[in-house]
Amino acid sequence: MKRQLTEKLWREEKYRVMFHSQKYYNQIRQAMRDQLTHELIEQLINDALKQTATEGSMRNACQHMWGYFRKIATPEEKQKYEQLLHTCDIPTLICFLQQLAIQYNVTYLIESTILQRKDE
Secondary structure, three states: HHHHHHHHHHHHHHHHHHHHOHHHHHHHHHHHOOOOOOHHHHHHHHHHOOOOHHHHHHHHHHHHHHHOOOOOOOHHHHHHHHHHHOOOOOOHHHHHHHHHHHHHHOHHHHHOHHHOOOOO
């Protein structure tokens, strides 16, 4: 039961961790493979979220999320994505990815904490 909670937590926090730190992302992935305790995974996630996100880490997380839409997005959506990524307008890009997740019903991303609405 606890393992399912840990997997759910990681599924929801994965892109937010990646957004803050690729190093922590890799470390937590390995910790998940090694089946470390829920508490330890939770602590690693919290530590990761304390890291200052860099332009590179933010762009990397957005590119990974974009992968869900790469083959289904319209040419206009692809153009908008590339423009937002190029200008590094990350807050707008996150909102755009959230809209696409809802539009294309990508549950995995909809449930990801990085795309959760801040006003809810």
